[in-house]
Amino acid sequence: MKQFLVLLAVLPLLLIFLMQFALDQINHARIGLLSDCVYVAREQARQKGCFTQQIRSELRDNISKILDLDPESVLIEATDSPQYRIKGNAVFDGTGFERGLIYYKISVPMGQIMAGPRLFGIREEDNRLMFTVESRTASELLP
C-alpha cells in the first residue's frame, strides 16, 4: 500500500516530462512549418516588390491550414507598397538600403510552452507562445 501511494505521488511528476517532450516536439515542428510558409511568401514578395494582398491572403490561408489555426489569429505586418530594386552604384548616394528592402513581421500563436501548467501554478495566459518571424528582404522588382 505504501509503495502504491508513493507511485501515485511520483507518477504525475514523471509523466510531465513525457508530456513536455511531446509538446516541445510539436512546437518545434510547427515553428519549422511556419518558417517554410514565410519563406515561400518572402520569395513571392521579392518578385512583386512587396507583400501584395494576394500574397498576404495566401500566406494567411497556408499558415491557418497547415497549423490548424483561425486565419484571424495570424498577424501580418509587412510593406504593402512596391519597393524597387536598388542599383549597386546607388547604395552610397545617402538613401542606403532601406528603400529597396521589404519589411515583414508575421506573428502566430503556437500554443502551450509548458506541459501541466496547473501543477506548477502557471496561468494559461502566461503559458502561451506567440512566435514571430521578423526580417527584411531585398526587392527584385525593376522600376
Added chain:
Amino acid sequence: MKVFLVFFAILILNISFLCQWSDMDRYAVLQKQLKILAEEAASGAALLRDETEYSFGRICIDSASAEAYVEHVLAEAEAGAYFGLSGQLAAELILFDDVKGYCGAEAHGVGTGEPAAVVVLSYQGRDLFRLPFLSVTEIRRTAVYEWAGGLTSSF
C-alpha cells in the same frame, strides 16, 4: 529510501534528456535561421549590379555595395532574437562575375559565365549545449545566389 533513490535517478535522467533535446531543437533552429540569413545576404548582394560595367555588356557585382549590404544584414540579425544574445556573426563574401573572373567558381557549384555571390556565414558564441556530452560553439552555413544564364538571364 530505495524508492526515493530510484525516483531521483529517473528524475535526473529525464531532466538531462529534456535539456539535451531542447538544446538540440534550438541548434536546429539556429542552423535553419543562419541558412536563411546567408541566402538573404547572398541574394541581396547579387542584385547590386555595377551599372557602368553593365553598359559595356558585362555583369559585375559592385563589391563595395555588396559588402555593405552583407554588413547591413548582419547588423540587423545581431539586433534580432536569434543571434544577438550570446554570440557574434561573421561573413565572408566571395563574388564571381565577368570582371572579377570565375576562378574557383566550380568549387561553389557556380558555372563559368554565371555571375554569383557566395556568402559564408559563421556564428560563434557560448556552447549551445548546456550538458557536457556535446559541445558546439560555432555554426557555419553557406549560400550561393547566381545569375543563371548570365546576360541572357531574365533577371
